[in-house]
Amino acid sequence: MAILVGTRDGVYRTVGVPVEDVNQVLDSGDTPRVRTFPGVDGVFAASKSGLYRSTDAGQTWDNLGVPREEVYSVVVSSDGERLYAGTHPAHLYVSTDDGETWDELEGFQNLPSRDQWHTPRHRNEAHVRSLGVHPETPDRVIAGVEVGGVHVSDDQGETWTERRDGVHDDVHHVLILDPDEYVASTGDGLYRTRDAGRSWTRLDTDLDHRYFREAFTLDGRLYAAAARSSPGTWSGENGADAILVESADTGETFETVSYPGKPEEVVLAWTVVDGVVLAGTNDGSLISRDLDGTWTDMGQLSAGIRSLAVC
Structure with a gap:
């Protein structure tokens, strides 16, 4: 079992945790997504230098030649027939x-x-930050745009419907829970829909941190992390001034939990290793959740972590 880590300077590989031997296996620059998909061979890395694929657990990689170089997101349809790539510009x-x-x-x-999608931080352009599908609806594609909202296609991406009303338009990630239920992590709040984005409910109203990057779920428990504000403020004595929260009721209520690196480091990436949640932070720390709910330090990388995958 290999753990692939997307960072701000490429993809790293380690075998097991705690981390003892880490090697850079892809010099791809900033890599927002490293992903695997059920029933699909290999692991994919979406990076600012292209979309790459490895079929040997991350040891060697091929550039798949997406027409635009900066790739922020990737997904494979649940029937394995279509590979989608989202880019910058969007x-x-x-x-x-x-x-x-x-x-x-x-x-x-x-x-x-479409003409409203832009952000000054990214050359006044937008990018497709998140792509998702669900096994029960292989023709449906859900796209999250930073900055531009959530959009849904029910015909393999040929035509699209805006589902951005009621959710903040700075969308970082859309977690697909079932065909119609999603959790959107945004620059101003955590939102849930149970009708495929036709309506949204804000989940973080009782929290005092608003900047969410990605949510995660395992065995009915929802995990999320938030900084008090955007990355430009992640410096100084308190760093990101972050929190880590867990919910046993899909976001109806949250418990704030302690973790290594708090509050300076914020969790940005998640995966599962041997049934245990593994998370990565902006400062390169790997932490895992023990069976008793305690979060433990699992090692350190030299670059900030953007994404995690196991293959």
Whole structure:
């Protein structure tokens, strides 16, 4: 079992935790997503230098040649027939031949709010930060845009419907819980929908931290982390001034828990190792949740962690 870690300077690989032997296996620059998909061979790394795939547990990689170099998100349809890539600027591409060729999904550019998608921090442009599908709805694609909201396609990405009303438009990640239930982590709050984005409920109203990067779920428990504000403020004595929260009722209530690195470090990435939650922070720390609910230090990388995957 290998753990692949997407960081701000590429992908690192380690075998097991606690971390003892870490090697950089892909010099891809900033890598927001490292992902595996059920029933699909290999691991994918979406990075600012391209979309890469490894079929030998991260030891060697191939660039899949997405038409735009900066790839922020990737997903495979649950039937394994289509590979999607989301880029910066915000465009969507699909491949039906394992990345040999790509077609742009032009309908994504026709959404009514398209001209409003931009953020000064990213050359006044937007990017497709999150892509998701659910096994029961293989033709449905859910896209989260930073900055641009949530959008849903029910026909393999050909046409799209805006689902951005009621959710903050600075979308970092959309966690797919079932075909119609999603949790959106945004720059101003954590939101849940139970009707595929037609309506949204804010979950963090009792918390005093608003900047969420990604939520995660395992065995019915929801995990999320938040900083008090955006990354530009993650310096000084309190660093990110972050919290880690858990919920046993899909976000109806949250418990704030202690973890190594608090409050300076904020959790940005999640995965599961041998049935245990493993998380990574902006300062390169790996922490895991013991069976008794205690969070434990599992080692340190030299670069800030953006994403985690096990293969």
